[in-house]
Amino acid sequence: MVTLEDVARQAGVSLATASRVLNGSTRQVGAGLRAKVERAADELGYRANIAAQTLARGASNVIGIVVHDLTDPYFAALADGVMRAAAGEGLLVMVGTTHRDPEQEIAYVATLNAQRVRAVLLAGSRVDDPEVTGRLRGELGRYLDTGGRVACVGQDLLDVDTVAPANREGAAALARSLAGLGHTRFAVLAGPPGLMTAADRCAGFRDALLAEGLPEPVVIHGPFDRDGGHAAARETGAATCVFAVNDVMAVGALASYRERGISVPGDVSVAGFDDIATLRDHTPALTTVRLPLADMGARALGLALAARDKPVVEHVTGEVVLRESVRALA
Amino acid sequence: MVTLEDVARQAGVSLATASRVLNGSTRQVGAGLRAKVERAADELGYRANIAAQTLARGASNVIGIVVHDLTDPYFAALADGVMRAAAGEGLLVMVGTTHRDPEQEIAYVATLNAQRVRAVLLAGSRVDDPEVTGRLRGELGRYLDTGGRVACVGQDLLDVDTVAPANREGAAALARSLAGLGHTRFAVLAGPPGLMTAADRCAGFRDALLAEGLPEPVVIHGPFDRDGGHAAARETGAATCVFAVNDVMAVGALASYRERGISVPGDVSVAGFDDIATLRDHTPALTTVRLPLADMGARALGLALAARDKPVVEHVTGEVVLRESVRALA
DNA sequence: GCAGACTGGGAAACCGCTTTCCAGGAGGTC
DNA sequence: GACCTCCTGGAAAGCGGTTTCCCAGTCTGC
Numbered sequence: 001m002v003t004l005e006d007v008a009r010q011a012g013v014s015l016a017t018a019s020r021v022l023n024g025s026t027r028q029v030g031a032g033l034r035a036k037v038e039r040a041a042d043e044l045g046y047r048a049n050i051a052a053q054t055l056a057r058g059a060s061n062v063i064g065i066v067v068h069d070l071t072d073p074y075f076a077a078l079a080d081g082v083m084r085a086a087a088g089e090g091l092l093v094m095v096g097t098t099h100r101d102p103e104q105e106i107a108y109v110a111t112l113n114a115q116r117v118r119a120v121l122l123a124g125s126r127v128d129d130p131e132v133t134g135r136l137r138g139e140l141g142r143y144l145d146t147g148g149r150v151a152c153v154g155q156d157l158l159d160v161d162t163v164a165p166a167n168r169e170g171a172a173a174l175a176r177s178l179a180g181l182g183h184t185r186f187a188v189l190a191g192p193p194g195l196m197t198a199a200d201r202c203a204g205f206r207d208a209l210l211a212e213g214l215p216e217p218v219v220i221h222g223p224f225d226r227d228g229g230h231a232a233a234r235e236t237g238a239a240t241c242v243f244a245v246n247d248v249m250a251v252g253a254l255a256s257y258r259e260r261g262i263s264v265p266g267d268v269s270v271a272g273f274d275d276i277a278t279l280r281d282h283t284p285a286l287t288t289v290r291l292p293l294a295d296m297g298a299r300a301l302g303l304a305l306a307a308r309d310k311p312v313v314e315h316v317t318g319e320v321v322l323r324e325s326v327r328a329l330a
Numbered sequence: 331m332v333t334l335e336d337v338a339r340q341a342g343v344s345l346a347t348a349s350r351v352l353n354g355s356t357r358q359v360g361a362g363l364r365a366k367v368e369r370a371a372d373e374l375g376y377r378a379n380i381a382a383q384t385l386a387r388g389a390s391n392v393i394g395i396v397v398h399d400l401t402d403p404y405f406a407a408l409a410d411g412v413m414r415a416a417a418g419e420g421l422l423v424m425v426g427t428t429h430r431d432p433e434q435e436i437a438y439v440a441t442l443n444a445q446r447v448r449a450v451l452l453a454g455s456r457v458d459d460p461e462v463t464g465r466l467r468g469e470l471g472r473y474l475d476t477g478g479r480v481a482c483v484g485q486d487l488l489d490v491d492t493v494a495p496a497n498r499e500g501a502a503a504l505a506r507s508l509a510g511l512g513h514t515r516f517a518v519l520a521g522p523p524g525l526m527t528a529a530d531r532c533a534g535f536r537d538a539l540l541a542e543g544l545p546e547p548v549v550i551h552g553p554f555d556r557d558g559g560h561a562a563a564r565e566t567g568a569a570t571c572v573f574a575v576n577d578v579m580a581v582g583a584l585a586s587y588r589e590r591g592i593s594v595p596g597d598v599s600v601a602g603f604d605d606i607a608t609l610r611d612h613t614p615a616l617t618t619v620r621l622p623l624a625d626m627g628a629r630a631l632g633l634a635l636a637a638r639d640k641p642v643v644e645h646v647t648g649e650v651v652l653r654e655s656v657r658a659l660a
Numbered sequence: 661g662c663a664g665a666c667t668g669g670g671a672a673a674c675c676g677c678t679t680t681c682c683a684g685g686a687g688g689t690c
Numbered sequence: 691g692a693c694c695t696c697c698t699g700g701a702a703a704g705c706g707g708t709t710t711c712c713c714a715g716t717c718t719g720c
Binding site: 015016027033052056057 | 667668669670671672674675676677
């Protein structure tokens with residue numbers, strides 16, 4: 001393992017000079033020595049030890065992002081946005097997946113803190129559990145106190161910089177569009193009761209329906225994934241229009257209806273939320289609310305990196321995209 | 331920022347003792363002191379500085395994985411497998427995405443080397459360019475020479491531990507299945523000419539057809555993604571059966587046929603490769619070759635971690651899955 | 661021609677932790 | 691009771707860099 005000292009010796013200069021040449025410094029180094037050092041480093045195949053740099057500088061060039069599940073395209077898109085933005089800033093990305101276990105999330109924050117990462121990005125929905133949220137806040141607080149930067153994509157619950165998708169408003173806009181198509185009997189595949197994203201979308205949808213003077217929708221809870229949508233779709237009864245609180249669930253519902261010979265949108269209209277790119281070629285094409293996922297990830301990184309006194313909340317609006325999976329009632 | 335020294339002082343013990351208590355050591359520490367140290371650490375909210383640990387220990391608990399694109403479900407599934415396996419080993423994961431730029435891949439290997447990560451996992455297809463491959467090998471060699479561990483998912487071209495999907499054999503088995511259905515005029519949406527995965531799948535498919543005494547398939551090159559499949563599908567001419575060298579391309583092809591009013595499988599049968607989970611609800615359901623992606627990721631990590639003298643190649647076989655997107659010819 | 665400001669180079673302190681080495685005390689044996 | 695060994699605790703030497711501080715040499719301006 002070749003060290004900076006080896007390089008310095010080979011180049012016949014001091015450690016300090018070698019450091020200044022190879023690892024950016026404000027100080028100038030004469031062209032002659034500079035060339036000698038660079039050649040020595042090249043010959044020896046020197047690679048700076050980043051652990052040592054991090055220790056000496058007191059700051060690392062790594063950021064951490066913790067998501068629920070990379071195989072969920074929602075998080076993949078978000079992570080991709082973050083990684084592109086990070087690459088632009090010369091930052092490396094450490095990804096943690098919690099598979100929806102809040103304890104894992106807390107543990108990851110602790111680990112990232114130990115790594116002294118430059119920033120931590122938390123993506124994905126909070127669960128509605130004050131005890132767990134409290135412990136997470138505690139762990140984040142420790143990190144923030146020592147100069148850490150944190151941003152969150154999702155609900156604004158943690159008193160940190162947040163990119164908050166307008167779940168309520170998006171779902172409400174969707175509800176109004178669907179109501180405008182003449183539907184009156186709705187069902188919501190609502191996901192788990194304690195998951196804030198799911199709850200917000202469900203509430204926004206419901207409230208908008210009521211505001212339109214329409215009857216209360218049937219609300220069916222279940223897991224937040226494809227199989228959850230698939231199972232919940234069995235209980236939509238006489239509803240003519242079904243809103244799944246995310247696209248992946250909507251796809252599960254579509255599959256369920258197809259298996260049972262129920263036509264979409266002929267017999268029932270289906271809408272989702274997120275507008276996941278990978279799912280856009282589904283038939284029937286899914287009506288949904290588009291969220292600029294990659295962009296949200298990039299903005300979260302931007303927020304985290306820009307030091308600030310007060311936490312900022314950036315709201316991101318969704319755009320209703322009507323596609324074949326819904327139809328107007330005669 | 332509270333350091334181990336702060337903890338030691340508060341507990342009234344030496345630095346060495348505090349270190350032994352808090353960060354696993356072979357040495358025993360008396361129960362009394364142990365308790366004092368633990369209490370002090372807790373009160374102060376101590377978090378070990380991992381950069382310092384890495385430097386002192388000379389080994390980190392981070393592994394790196396470099397993939398092309400996280401939003402491609404193929405890589406997401408692979409990465410997920412790696413991350414689950416890594417979590418089981420107490421390792422953290424640093425993810426790099428190259429967006430198919432080989433230079434980026436080389437740069438990432440250099441960076442991960444600088445980070446002194448415990449292992450580097452390379453996923454995704456190599457391009458057939460000796461110059462670039464040579465530079466990548468050089469960079470890997472530097473890392474290996476200093477004790478790094480490397481494994482690769484894909485072609486066995488780098489002289490490192492490799493988990494190699496049986497692309498040729500899988501495509502050949504698929505070809506035989508499709509031929510068995512009575513098809514004789516085939517087209518292959520073959521991806522870029524220089525991409526080894528694509529080339530192997532294409533060659534395996536073609537060779538199997540010829541071995542069956544069937545005519546040469548039409549081979550259409552193009553990008554390895556959804557849009558590539560979509561575009562290439564316009565040129566399949568009179569073929570009754572089309573093989574896209576991955577599922578994402580196949581979905582693009584499906585969309586293309588749908589737009590043009592060509593029925594699948596009525597007018598043309600379509601098959602893919604990979605059996606991406608997110609795509610399984612597509613209609614018509616895609617015939618494909620299933621690869622155990624998450625498992626392959628986990629195995630790659632296992633290979634990298636198990637120190638060994640000679641590089642090992644583990645072959646992974648794919649399983650043909652016939653679904654609605656193909657039909658038997660009368 | 662000279663004081664003063666600059667410039668580029670090197671010695672050494674320091675970042676926070678691990679671990680070797682040493683010392684002192686407890687426990688065991690004859 | 692003397693001698694050994696075993697065990698636990700502490701002092702200190704790194705790990706590989708960065709950066710402060712100091713110094714000698716070079717410019718500048720008058």
